[in-house]
Amino acid sequence: MTRIDLQGKKIRLFFHSDLDGYISASLVQLFSGAIIMQYLPVGPQMPKPPKQDPDVLDVFVDTMSKGRDEDVRIDHHYTGEDDAYLKRDGIVIDTNRKSCVSLVAECLGISAIDPKIVAALDASDSGQTGPFAKFKTNQETWKKILNIGYDEYGFEPEDYASFEVFSKKFSQYMEKGFDAGTLVSQEAYKATLTRKFGIEFVTKGNLLIIHSPFDQISMTDSEFYSEVNPYIKQYLNEKAKRDGVEVYVVVAFFNRSEKKYVLFVAGSPHNRWQYPVYVDGENDLLGKAKKVTGVTNMGGREGVGGITFERNDEQRDLAFKSVIIIVNFLKNDLNRS
Numbered sequence: 001m002t003r004i005d006l007q008g009k010k011i012r013l014f015f016h017s018d019l020d021g022y023i024s025a026s027l028v029q030l031f032s033g034a035i036i037m038q039y040l041p042v043g044p045q046m047p048k049p050p051k052q053d054p055d056v057l058d059v060f061v062d063t064m065s066k067g068r069d070e071d072v073r074i075d076h077h078y079t080g081e082d083d084a085y086l087k088r089d090g091i092v093i094d095t096n097r098k099s100c101v102s103l104v105a106e107c108l109g110i111s112a113i114d115p116k117i118v119a120a121l122d123a124s125d126s127g128q129t130g131p132f133a134k135f136k137t138n139q140e141t142w143k144k145i146l147n148i149g150y151d152e153y154g155f156e157p158e159d160y161a162s163f164e165v166f167s168k169k170f171s172q173y174m175e176k177g178f179d180a181g182t183l184v185s186q187e188a189y190k191a192t193l194t195r196k197f198g199i200e201f202v203t204k205g206n207l208l209i210i211h212s213p214f215d216q217i218s219m220t221d222s223e224f225y226s227e228v229n230p231y232i233k234q235y236l237n238e239k240a241k242r243d244g245v246e247v248y249v250v251v252a253f254f255n256r257s258e259k260k261y262v263l264f265v266a267g268s269p270h271n272r273w274q275y276p277v278y279v280d281g282e283n284d285l286l287g288k289a290k291k292v293t294g295v296t297n298m299g300g301r302e303g304v305g306g307i308t309f310e311r312n313d314e315q316r317d318l319a320f321k322s323v324i325i326i327v328n329f330l331k332n333d334l335n336r337s
C-alpha cells in the first residue's frame, strides 16, 4: 500500500460531501500531521478553485477534481482514468473498497482505528444496512465532525479506537438518529435508558409517556441528544405512526454550555412531533407548565418545545415540578382530540 506523507505540509483538503467523505477528512485532520489551510466539501468532478499558493497541496479524499489536477487523491471511485494518471505520485485509487475510510487509514498508517467503525462506514457508503444507515446529514454536519465554527464538537484521535465512543459522538452530529436496532434490541435499549438515566416509560391507553425522574437532573444535554433523543425520535416516531400510539417526551437535563437546566417537551401523535407543544389552548403543555411554575423564559429548538431554568436549587425544583405537571396532565387527560 502506498503511504502518503503529509506531515507538516500545508494543504487544501477537498472531501466528498457525504459521511464517507467527512470521516475520511476527519482522519486526515487528526492523523496526517498536515496543516490544513482550507476545508472544501465537494461533489464529484467539481472544478477546483485556482491555487493561490503553489506550496499548498490540493488533497482530495473520496472524490476527484474535474481537471484531474489533484496533488494527492485517495479514493475508491474510478471513472476511466488512464494509466499515466493512475501511476502519478500521490494518486491512490482502490475500487475494491466499499468506503474510502479504510483506504485513507491505510495510506496514513493509522493502526488504532476500531474495525467496527470501518465496517459501519463500508455498509453506509455501499447502501447496506448498518448502524449509520439512517444518518441524515445537513450543511452543518461536516462542520460539526471537523469542529469548524463549533466549540464543543469534533473528534479526538482516541475516539477512533472505540466504536462505542465514536458512534456516540457521531450520532450527535447527525440530523437524524442512529439505527439503535442494529446495536441492541429495542427492549434492551429501553432498559439501559431506565438504568442509566432513570427514564420512565408510562403507558396509558394509546398514550406512551417517556419522562425523566421527578427529583433529579439525571443527564446532560450531550447524553440526552446522543443517547436518548435519537432512540426516541427514530423508534418511537415510527411506532407512533405504525401503531397509532401517541408518544410524549418530557425530559429535564443540564445544558453544559449555557449552564442551565432545560425542560424538553415533544410529542408525536400522527407524526406531528411539535403539535401538542406549540398550539394554544388544550394541548399547550409548555404553557401549562409555565403558568403553574411562573417560569416565563422559553428556549428549545425547531420542532420541539422547551423552557430553560437558571442553575440554582429553586429553579431546578421548578424544572422537576414542570415535568410532574406535564406528565400528570397527560396521564389524566385521555379525551384529547
Ligand SMILES: [Mn+2]
Pocket (backbone or CB within 6 Å): 016, 020, 021, 062, 076, 098, 099, 100, 125
Ligand atoms: Mn465514498
